[in-house]
Amino acid sequence: MSNTIDRLAGELAGVTLLREAGDLTRLSRDFYWFSPVLKALLDDKRADLVAVPASQAEVARIVGACATAGVPLTPRGLGSGNYGQAMPLEGGVVLDLTRLNNVLWVKPGAVRAEAGARLSEIDVQARKSGWEQRMLPSTFRGSTVGGFYCGGGVGIGSNNYGMLKDPGNILGVKALSMEPQPRMVEFRGRDAVDLHHAYGVNGVVLEVELALAPALPWVEFLVSFGSFNDAVSFAQMLGESDGIAKKGVSAHQWPLPRSYRPLKDVVRPGESVVMTLVADYNEAAFAEMVKAAGGAITYRNDPRAEGAKRLTLQEFMWNHATLHAIREAEAAGAAPGMEGGITYLQLGYPAGRNLELVRRIHEIFGEEVVQHVEFIRVKGAVTCSGLPIVRWKGESRLREVMRILEEEGVYIADPHTWVVEDGGKKSINPRHVDLKIAMDPAGLLNPGKLRAWDEREATQKKSVFWDS
Numbered sequence: 001m002s003n004t005i006d007r008l009a010g011e012l013a014g015v016t017l018l019r020e021a022g023d024l025t026r027l028s029r030d031f032y033w034f035s036p037v038l039k040a041l042l043d044d045k046r047a048d049l050v051a052v053p054a055s056q057a058e059v060a061r062i063v064g065a066c067a068t069a070g071v072p073l074t075p076r077g078l079g080s081g082n083y084g085q086a087m088p089l090e091g092g093v094v095l096d097l098t099r100l101n102n103v104l105w106v107k108p109g110a111v112r113a114e115a116g117a118r119l120s121e122i123d124v125q126a127r128k129s130g131w132e133q134r135m136l137p138s139t140f141r142g143s144t145v146g147g148f149y150c151g152g153g154v155g156i157g158s159n160n161y162g163m164l165k166d167p168g169n170i171l172g173v174k175a176l177s178m179e180p181q182p183r184m185v186e187f188r189g190r191d192a193v194d195l196h197h198a199y200g201v202n203g204v205v206l207e208v209e210l211a212l213a214p215a216l217p218w219v220e221f222l223v224s225f226g227s228f229n230d231a232v233s234f235a236q237m238l239g240e241s242d243g244i245a246k247k248g249v250s251a252h253q254w255p256l257p258r259s260y261r262p263l264k265d266v267v268r269p270g271e272s273v274v275m276t277l278v279a280d281y282n283e284a285a286f287a288e289m290v291k292a293a294g295g296a297i298t299y300r301n302d303p304r305a306e307g308a309k310r311l312t313l314q315e316f317m318w319n320h321a322t323l324h325a326i327r328e329a330e331a332a333g334a335a336p337g338m339e340g341g342i343t344y345l346q347l348g349y350p351a352g353r354n355l356e357l358v359r360r361i362h363e364i365f366g367e368e369v370v371q372h373v374e375f376i377r378v379k380g381a382v383t384c385s386g387l388p389i390v391r392w393k394g395e396s397r398l399r400e401v402m403r404i405l406e407e408e409g410v411y412i413a414d415p416h417t418w419v420v421e422d423g424g425k426k427s428i429n430p431r432h433v434d435l436k437i438a439m440d441p442a443g444l445l446n447p448g449k450l451r452a453w454d455e456r457e458a459t460q461k462k463s464v465f466w467d468s
């Protein structure tokens with residue numbers, strides 16, 4: 001193996017290459033450790049070389065050289081995915097795309113950026129002409145548009161625009177095939193969605209084009225409620241109030257807010273909270289709605305005002321809530337996987353039954369499953385996604401909790417697997433395999449992540465051999 005890597009490094013003279021053990025470990029990891037299941041299975045996965053291209057031409061050189069040598073290649077952005085998506089299961093080269101970070105253009109309603117551009121920087125550029133991204137993961141500060149496109153799919157703003165995959169959100173994508181002479185292919189419309197959330201197994205994404213939303217003057221609010229039921233009912237009502245412009249609506253069950261240390265002065269002991277961003281011109285209507293629902297606004301921050309706090313509630317939404325809870329448990333001596341530690345799940349609630357199911361989950365599991373829900377729009381209806389904190393009692397109990405939830409009618413996007421189809425997708429998409437045959441015929445891109453490909457490979461002679 002080291003001979004092949006030495007040869008490859010020689011061919012890539014001029015490209016930034018990292019081979020120090022610390023760099024190889026750091027850049028082979030993501031937030032897989034959120035899951036005690038994945039932590040145990042993936043801890044030793046490590047690249048043999050990390051390549052950090054500074055231009056699309058350098059990416060093409062690296063891809064071509066790896067394809068010629070039969071070396072696996074795993075693209076990565078920030079590495080904030082939480083299912084081991086960016087971890088090189090078979091070693092080889094990790095392709096760090098963070099220097100490929102130009103925002104190429106912003107037009108009314110659309111932006112195009114290179115894959116390594118940070119989502120926060122794209123928003124800065126878009127806002128200059130009155131636009132912002134339709135949805136952002138809570139990791140927006142550092143995560144890349146390529147990583148969000150290939151590994152994520154939903155976020156702050158999904159209460160207005162649904163999931164990233166929903167028609168109209170993704171406009172186009174340019175990707176490089178994994179071949180000795182890499183081809184640049186532009187995918188538009190539905191074809192561009194086929195590469196989405198496939199963990200980069202179908203091409204190295206170079207550019208992403210997304211639809212934008214009008215940028216509004218957002219003010220952040222935290223509202224406290226005596227019970228989680230009241231908090232969730234209010235969040236649903238707010239989500240359905242189409243006249244109130246808002247971005248991000250989430251409800252967090254006590255004792256979860258106790259973990260949010262930076263918010264300790266605004267969280268009331270024993271109370272559940274709703275977090276949201278509301279356009280300043282709708283503040284009065286929002287405040288009336290809070291009062292009528294029996295809530296109390298305990299935090300308000302207008303980021304444009306003098307003396308505004310730099311803290312943003314957006315970094316307590318989606319899986320940031322999980323991160324704060326894990327950190328709090330760790331501080332108390334219980335890391336993920338330890339007795340007293342915690343883990344999490346990702347749930348989808350059918351519209352119309354979501355409030356009933358939230359209540360039912362509390363009845364069944366009590367404090368074993370502490371709920372946190374994010375409101376999203378699914379085919380026009382307002383419902384919620386759940387990211388509950390689950391007390392860790394071993395993998396078999398975790399699987400039992402999942403089974404019970406599914407029996408109740410809750411959809412589970414399993415965050416304890418690195419396999420595309422076993423997580424969110426649930427089914428094998430034949431277009432994924434067709435696309436892989438066209439874009440990565442030797443199966444070298446992020447190997448081990450696409451079950452449909454691995455099953456196909458098992459019945460056919462492998463066309464390449466990693467290492468000679």
Ligand SMILES: Cc1cc2nc3c(=O)[nH]c(=O)nc-3n(C[C@H](O)[C@H](O)[C@H](O)COP(=O)(O)OP(=O)(O)OC[C@H]3O[C@@H](n4cnc5c(N)ncnc54)[C@H](O)[C@@H]3O)c2cc1C
Pocket residue numbers: 030031074075076077078079080081082085086087097115116136137138139142143144145146147148149150151152153154155156198199200201203204205206317318319320323446
């Ligand atoms: C605390 C926390 C909160 C999160 N909140 C959200 C959330 O709100 N919504 C959400 O959807 N996700 C969320 N995530 C998951 C993740 O942060 C996002 O999906 C993020 O956008 C990933 O971006 P990244 O740059 O870190 O990608 P990475 O983690 O580096 O990569 C993600 C996947 O894409 C592949 N990839 C990356 N770049 C390319 C490329 N150019 N070409 C081909 N393949 C590529 C990688 O191989 C990997 O499989 C969260 C994770 C954490 C830890």
